[in-house]
Amino acid sequence: MLCVFFSPRMASGMQEKQYTPSLLSFFIYNPKFGPREGEEEKKILFYHPSELDKNEKIRSVGLCEAIVQFTRTFCPTKPAKSLHTQKNRQIFYEPEEHFWMVMVVRNPMIEKPNKDGKPPTIEYQEDEILDSVYGAVLQQCYSMYKLFNGTFGRAMEAGGVEMLTQKLEKFFYRYLQTLHLQSCDLLDVFGGISFFPLDKMTYLKIQSFVNRVEQSLSLIKYTAFLYNDQLIWSGLEQDDMRILYKYLTTSLFPRHTEPELAGRDSPLRPEVAGNLLHYGRFLTGPASLKDPDAKIRFPRIFVNTEDSYEELHLIVYKAMSAAVCFMISAAEDLTREFCEQLDSLVGPQLTLLASDICEQYNINRRISGSVLISLTLRQTPRKCLALLALLSSNKHTIGAHIKRNICYFDSQRSQACALFQYSIYTI
Amino acid sequence: MAADVDRQLWESTNGSLSIEPVCSDRADSPAPGLVSGTEPGAGQETAMFAHTESFEDLTADTEGAGLEPQEREASLQEGRGEDEEEPREECAVIGRQQQEGGREGGVRDKDKDEDVTSDAWRAHRKHVFVLSEAGKPIYSRYGSEEALSSTMGVMMALVSFVQSGDNTIRSIQGDGYRVVFLRRSPLVLVGVSRGSQSAGQLLRELQYVYLGIVSLLSATQLQRVFAHRQSYDLRRLLSGSEHLTGSLLRLLERDPGPLLSAVACLPLPGPARDRVSACLRQARAPPLTFSLLLAGTRLVSLVRRRDLHLHHLDLHLLANMAASCSAFREAEGWTPVCLPKLNAAGFFHAHVSFPLPGTPLCLLLLSTEREAFFELSACKQRFLELLHKRNALLGLQEALSCPTYSVALVGVPELRHFVYKSRSSGLYTSPELEGPYSSDEEQERLMCLYQQLHSRLHHPTRPLSSIYHTTHTHNLYAKVTSGFELYLCFSALGTKAIAEAAVSKLLKWIRKEEDRLFILNPLTY
Structure with a gap:
């Protein structure tokens, strides 16, 4: 009878548990901020998880500093990029001089249960995660921060360390929750933009639409046009567009479920009473132009931070599956009148354009699909x-x-x- | 893993389980799907090495992995255990001799005088550091240990800091370089390499360096020294042997043997080799455990005691020791040596001589008895006499004068170089590096490419059976089956179809030449 208890079948009957990579900690420090002993805490600008013991925080920052310093012995210009240990992987990134961002990812692991009540054996799969993928994720964290907050250096100039830590706290507290490390892969390394395939005529229609709007509303500095979460036209520099595209497709668009898809009586359907001419609406800024008390405020973004360092209002306007981003210098004051003007100018045209694109797309879809594959095959x-x-x-x-x-x-x-x-x- | 293999071999040598492939099994045109034991180059009888199927045994713990318990006991009874104490001094003495007469001496001094803050020091392709767990420097490939003591202190601090979090540091990756840490208590080894070498490959080299140190001191003595005093300066015991580590590192960078866990043979026609082996066997003496005949790192013949197997790793260490000490070239040498894979606890005693002056031929006679020098010296004399008497000398000298062959013999014009390993015998063959690979730099580059392919094929979680890799100067193809492992390098004009065709053509050619390229009939006493 005892044999039955200890048969291998029993052992294999117990389930192995698989754990995906997860974020252990994420911190930003500047070694110049607390050079004296006893002041190490001042170096830390942001630390997640924030509830960790102060000494623990100082210790992990100290390790990173030591590793960066150590690798300078062998290569003074190119310090370490990552540290591999049995249990986790730390990625280092210095986006601005002396500002270090560090991400610690726990290696994926398999928990194998032991019989006789012994604690389970844990096997870390050290080769399963790639530096290039998580390095890209970390750089994206910075780019996304920079898009909405500008560089660390500018924040320091404007309001000192205090302002910077506040900004970091406010941004990363939310942003880190949206990192899905277990599903990061090669596509994150490319950080690419997906373009919408389109025939010439429709493309020209879109371009002339963009030109006309920019002509009549001269405040507009840059425009970007997307359909179905894919880009058709952009006036921004590519690096800025890449991160803006990432924000639009992974954060902004998913938050605004299509009211067009919702039923007539669904609570998702916005109040479009009196405005049946078009389906246009603002995704950023005022929820409704009808409400006179609503404040007209648009999110600000920072582009061209390398040279001209522009701060812009970001207006995202959408009709059906077509979305347009208008970017206007932050120095301009955006009024309700401007918004109404934009709504009445863009709304009807964009609605028409969206249905045009949809029609063309349906005609072309089969053809373009096969073209893509045969092209691939030939290569x-x-x-x-x-x-x-x-x-x-x-x-x-x-x-x-x-x-x-x-x-x-x-x-x-x-x-x-x-x-x-x-x-x-x-x- | 290693123990398993040992057991199999051990059992098979006892006759009960031996599988002896019959000659008719050895088809002329082997299909690529050959099973282990029938591929070109497979031994006719039993394997002569305790080699493993892959390189895993390098990552396993060395202590206790080499021998079966009963075997270990037996060997200790033979008095090997008693030797543990003394060789320390002897070892150091030989080390010093080697340094005085060593041709490496000049090179070494230049390396040691280097300024460790200079760009030239940083620009070295590979640094290797060995330190004790107390953070004391033991070895540095470039620059003096004293000048690097603070750097080594930092290394140890990093290792123990990560350890304190119940974790183990593996490596640091930088832009174009990596730092790899290996802890083999009581030593810590750190390697820094530039270029494309993977962390896994660097780790293997550190393992070799560690075993190289064990081969001088034995694991038992190493443990004891540090158990006695944590802050012991191991350089006192190792003084004069630094160039052994240096030449071992060079060997690892040039020679595919350690990478493949295999040994190359000197091309020698089958009958001539059999004659030499027979002479070697006949010139035996009771205390002998192994007789080896080497030409550089290439094996000419090996005769072993029936119950013992030499590990390829031990053989690489022995070959390195014999080749890098010029003192042995002048007179017969007698040195204790530990074979870490066979028995990391005790010492063998090696009689080293270069019987044919002017050639790289080296005779190594290994015994467990400390006092057997004169007996083994007589063996050597007898062996030489037998060679003369049986007219085996001429063939051997001819083979020594052209120790390699040209890749053109295979008859594939696009083929530039290849490495073929027979997995069941643990032997490999590879043509001369010619044409574009005449410079050291190009040779190392090719080795680097082979290493990359090797680490792809033997990836711990995603192994591959074949891989085709194209660069702007090379086309490389690598293939692993249960019988063999093959790496081919083609010119930039090669294609995948050519590579596929070349594999079968090459296998046929190797089958035709196998009795010249491999040792098919290993002998025992």
Whole structure:
């Protein structure tokens, strides 16, 4: 009878538990802020989790400083980028001089239960996560912060350390909750923009629409046009557009479920009484133009931080699946009248345009799809097919990402090969 | 893992389980899916090494992994255990001799005088540091240990800081370089490398360096020294042996053997090799456990005691020791050496001589008895006489004068170089590096590419069976089956189809040449 108890079947009957990589801590420090002993805490500008013991925080910052300093022995210009340990991985990033951002990710692990009530054995899968992926995630954290808050240096100039820590606290407290480390992959490394495939005529229609609006509302500095979460036209620099695109598609758009899709009596359906001419509405700024007490406030973004350092109002206006971003210098005061003018000018045109695009898209969809695949086939037969199969779960963005790869492939044959192999391993 | 393999071999040598492939099994044109034991280069009888199927045994703990318990007991009874104390002094003495006469001496001094804050020091492709757990410097490849003592202090601090969080530090990755940490109590080894070498490969080299130190001191003595005094300065015991570590590191960078866990043979026609082996066997003496005939790092012949197997790793360490001490070239040498994979606790005694002056031929006679020098010296004399008597000398000398062969013999024009390993015998073969690979730099680059392929194939969680890799100067193809491991390097004009065709052509060629390229009939006493 005892044999039954200790048979291997019993042991295998107990479940192994698999844990995905998770964020252990995230902190930002500047070693210049507390150079004297006893003042180490001053170096820390932001620390997550904030409830951690002060000495623990100081210790982990100290380790990072030591590692950065140590690697300078061997390469003074290029300090460490990551630290691998059995249990976790730390990624270092110095976005601005002396400002260090560090992300500590716990390695994925498997918990194997032991019989006889012994604590379970934990096996860390150290080779499962890639520096390039989490390095890109960390850089994205900074870019996203910079988009809405400007650089660390500017905040220091404006209000000293206090202002900077407040800004960091306010931004990262929310932002870190939206990091889904377990689902980060190669696409995060590219941080690419997915473009919407379109025929010439419709594309020209969109361009003329953008030009007309910029002509009549001369305050507008930059415009970007998206359809179905994919970009069609942008006046911003590519780096800025990349991070703005990321914000729009992963944060802003998902928060505003389509009222067009909601039923007539659904509470999601906004008050469009009296405005049946078009489906246009503001995704940022005033919830309703009808309410005279509502404040007219748009989020501010910072672009071209390298040279001209522009601060802009971000107006996102949407009709059906088409969305337009208008960016206006923050120095301008945006009034209710301006918003109404914009609404009445853009709303009807955008509604028409959106249905045009939709029609064209439906006609072209089958053709463009097959063109993409045959193009892929001609370049690298087996690898592309494998990649397509692997990525097929996420149809919308994939097409464009593969297309990007092919462009890359055309110009630099040998490097693209490696890129493909790499992507197959990762995903 | 290693113990398992040992057990299998041990059992098979006792005859009960031995599987002896019959000659008719050895097809002329082997299919790529050959099973282990029938691939070109597989031994006719039993394997002569205690080699492992992959490189995993380097990552396993060395202590106790090498021997079966009963075997260990047996060997200790033979009096090996008693030797543990003395060789320390002897070892140091030989070390000093080596340094005085050593051709490496000049090079070493230059390396040691280097300014550790200079750009030249930083620009070295690979640094290796060894320190004790108290943070005391033991070895540095470049620059003097004294000048680096604070850097090594920081290394130890990092190791113990991470350890204090119940965690283990593995590596630091930078832009274009990496720092790898290996803790082998009571030592800590740190490697810093530039370029594309992966952390795993660097870790393997650190393991070798550690075992190299164990081969001089034995694990038992190493433990005892530090148990006695934590802050002991190990350099006192190792003085004069630093160039051994240096040449071991160079070997690791050039030679595919350690990478593949395999040993290369000197190409020698089968009958000639059999004659030499027979002479070697006949010139035996009771205390002998192994007789090895080496040409540089290439094995000419190996005769072993029936119940003992030499590990390829021990053989690499022995070959490195013999080749890097010029003192042995002038006169017969007698030195204690620990074979960490066979028995990390005790010492063997090696009689080292270069019987044919002017050639790299080296005779190593290993015994467990400390006083057997004259007996083994007589063995060597007898061996030479037998060589003369049986006319085996001429063939051997011919082979020594052209120790490699050209890749053109295979008959694939795009093929520039290859490495073929027979997995069941633990032997590999590889042609001369010619053409574009005549410079050291290019050779190391090729080795680096092979290392990359190797780490892809043997990835711990996602192993591959074959890989084709294209760069703007090379096309590389690597393949692993249960029988063999193959790495091919083609010119930039190569294609995948050519590579596939080349594999079968090459296998046929190796099958045809196997009795020249491999040792098919290993002998025992």
